[in-house]
Amino acid sequence: MSQRLINWFKFASPASFYPLAGTLWPWFAGLASVLCIVGLWISFFVAPTDFQQGEGYRIIFIHVPASWMSMFIYCVMAFWAAIGITFNTRLSGMMSSALAPTGALFAFLSLWTGALWGKPMWGAWWVWDARLTSELILFFLYIGYIALTSAIDDPRRADKAGAIVALVGVINVPIIYFSVKWWNTLHQGASVSMTKAPTMATTMLWGMLIMALAFWMYSIAIALYRVRAIILERERHATWVAELPEMQR
């Protein structure tokens, strides 16, 4: 039995994670594509027209999943930051840097689609509301992380500095999540809550959940793909890199 246990720490080494990420990313990319097609089909052809917001409400099928992902990816970055600081593992910093651009992108998309929803529904592209402002701060935290880590030449020091930003900034995530409860905001309350039944039609809910899963699989695929480039950049002088089949001519 003990022989069948997987030594997870083996994959903390960039040399063994590089090929593993290479094997895994196509699967996640495939799942993302299938879920995206199903999610879009439900979003446009199955989900009924909203009786209050007409067809404009269909923006939520990407707005809500993008917002969830922007918060979730930041939590994953903070997780890797904590691991990196505690165990001093090289791969953790690489994972954080691989996730940051995708997180920033989803934070941007959350704000962008929110603005495009806000204009017809509220009459304003932007309001300084608690939910919107805290999401904007999340976007700036991602940008700050990327700017800080790329401004420091030594990657290990860059990881440490970035880890501090990730860990301090993660306090903003519950603020975003609970902002609609804590303050009297213009933004509507949570569409899906863990404590009570969803307040929306089942097909709408399914569309949103499947799109969220699609974004989730996409994020895993792109982060695994990007981390391979980061591993090669940082491990360029290692013997195992020189011995890779793609390095031979």
Added chain:
Amino acid sequence: MNWGSASEFFAMGGYGFYVWGSFGVTAAALLIETLLARKRLAETRRLLRRELAADRDNQD
């Protein structure tokens, strides 16, 4: 089915600009990110291959 015709579908009940502006920019952003990631890995590989080849030539 919600739509009687293709033009009805694209009009999105008058919300066409907002709906397609959201979905279009999202699709474009994810596509651009994918292309940039591919470019980054390919360029890193090309650079490393060149470096390794130079090292080999120096040793010969």
